[in-house]
Amino acid sequence: MGIDLAVSTVIFAIRPASDPAERGILSIPLVRRTREPFAGRWSLPGGAADEAEGLADTAARKLYETTQLAPAYLEQLYAFGDTDRSWSGRVVSVVYWALVRAELAEQAAEGENVRWFPADELPELAFDHNRIVEYALWRLRNKLEYSRIAQAFLGETFTLTQLRHVHEIVRQVSLDPANFRRQIESSPAVVATDEVVSGGRHRPPRLYRYDTTVQLADNGPLG
Amino acid sequence: MGIDLAVSTVIFAIRPASDPAERGILSIPLVRRTREPFAGRWSLPGGAADEAEGLADTAARKLYETTQLAPAYLEQLYAFGDTDRSWSGRVVSVVYWALVRAELAEQAAEGENVRWFPADELPELAFDHNRIVEYALWRLRNKLEYSRIAQAFLGETFTLTQLRHVHEIVRQVSLDPANFRRQIESSPAVVATDEVVSGGRHRPPRLYRYDTTVQLADNGPLG
DNA sequence: CCAAAAGTGTTGAGGGTACACCCATGA
DNA sequence: TCATGGGTGTACCCTCAACACTTTTGG
Incomplete structure (x- = not known):
């Protein structure tokens, strides 16, 4: 069979809060899976790597396809490659994380199969995506302290x-x-x-x- | 066709210096390529990813196969996936970096096709491996300051x-x-x-x- | 006793936190 | 003139770099 290579992205934006006392909520867009495994579960936007396209370009393209947005910041997070992370064959996912602007994120596409969730109130996601988001959150919070992102x-x-x-x-x-x-x-x-x-x-x-x-x-x- | 997935490792050790005034030299073991492309050039130890093995396990195994050493520290560095980094088809390399003990590194295997080089006096390497080592060095130096590695x-x-x-x-x-x-x-x-x-x-x-x-x-x- | 490295003490500069205070605007 | 957030000043604490000094060994 071989190893499948996928690219996924954890997208962060600050969206308006329902409670007006809050200044905003750190949010992540997720897509609902329509196929097995994990059909019906929410998951990170992404897909198979493209042979003719750089990994970061693939991440940005998938990001655009699901949210109609362009990232203001995009960085590779990690390559997740445990043997048991998908039970439909071996999949290695190169995961990116992105920041998008609040003003634009408001008009971002949302629908039956794409929805924004508060970053620390996620449902149970497909595959190891909860763990991936947890790591992305840690990196974002860390990097905010010592970089100007x-x-x-x-x-x-x-x-x-x-x-x-x-x-x-x-x-x-x-x-x-x-x-x-x-x-x-x-x-x-x-x-x-x-x-x-x-x-x-x-x-x-x-x-x-x-x-x-x-x-x-x-x-x-x-x- | 598709995309080939490889695993490579940048291995660091401090080896005795020829000049006895120096306390030691930060060194990296490289392997000489025997096949095209870049036959004869030095390159990072590594090889194709194994379908039944975790990425870090593959990195540690390749490390052992080339140096007969076990790493005291092993961490993923980056997934390099530019479309033009190999001109024998598309290759994505998940690169790890490792630290090995000085005492053991002295007895490490060296031969016609495996040799240790000072980390900042490398020859021109195969593929984009010079750039990879440069990044690994930066990460090592950075992490040394704020971690206990x-x-x-x-x-x-x-x-x-x-x-x-x-x-x-x-x-x-x-x-x-x-x-x-x-x-x-x-x-x-x-x-x-x-x-x-x-x-x-x-x-x-x-x-x-x-x-x-x-x-x-x-x-x-x-x- | 001397050289050399191990280990301790002390001081001063700089950065960060807490918080008091003044400024400019709309209502 | 009052409420509200914008913006400035300042004192204190804590960390860290510099460096003087004492300790313990082998020769």
Whole structure:
């Protein structure tokens, strides 16, 4: 038979919360399986690797096909290859994780077979996908602390409060606004614009943007 | 046709230096290719993935077959899958990196088709293996700073000076012995024994051992 | 006693946290 | 003028780098 090679992606976005007191919910889109094994169960978007296409390209394409979205950040997570992870032959899955923008994720396709779930309230998924998501969550939370990837959840420009909310939602902590500001401003990756947002009934916050000459995460020689 | 799946491993050990002023050299064993493509070039040990065997098991087995050694540490590095990385069909390589003990690495098999090279003086290798080693080196150096994996280069017991030399050789820095001592002693992963090493013409150093109930590196849910 | 490495003590700089305080806007 | 979040100042603590100093061995 041989070994089947598959590509899957854990897609993260911050979506509006039903409870308006919450600032948003870290969410993941899943697809319902229509075939055995695990027919009817929810699973990560993905499919067989394409012989003529790079692995990351396949991940981005599958991502687009299920959500109609393009990722703001995409990174390989891990190659899962235990012998017993699928009982329809041996499958090695190269899994990626992606961040998409909140504004776009709202209009993302949803339907009978595609649905967004809160990242830490998932149902029982097909294969070893619960374990995969758990690992992706751990990586996301870790990387948020020492890299500048939080911007990928937001649009072109954003306020520091919005950026802080991303950290608070993902890392499940509450951060001091004053210290958060200094921490971000000391980094060259985020720069102030001269625009502000008026309309709130308080002092208009300044908009910041991400400096695209700085790379989001340090992945060493892989860039 | 389809996609071929391979497993390779970047093996690190600290071997005795020719210059006795050096404490040791970070080295990698390579195998000479006997077939096209890249016949005659040096390359990473590895081979086709085995359908009945886990990926890490395959990596450890290939490691043993080329060096007669067992790894003290083994971790997945990355899945390399660019479409143009082999021009004998599409090959996806799941690459692991491993640490082996210095004492054992000295007796490691070496021959016409297996040879150890200093990690940062490699010849031009087959495929994209130079880039793979570069990434593995980056990961090793990074992980040494925030994990307790340096012990894997040493034996059951070791002196703090030996452990410091590992850091100095791998990270290419010189470290203050006093501060290094405190840093290690504050970590629960390394514990003092009541033995000392006599014989040197100076105060006999205490031996330490690694606490096996603590895991070397934090790989999150993957353990 | 001397050289050399093991091991201890101490100080000062820098980064992060907590928190007091002022600023600018809409209602 | 008040409520609300934006934004600044500052004191304290803790970690870490630098380096002086003491200890224990072999020669």
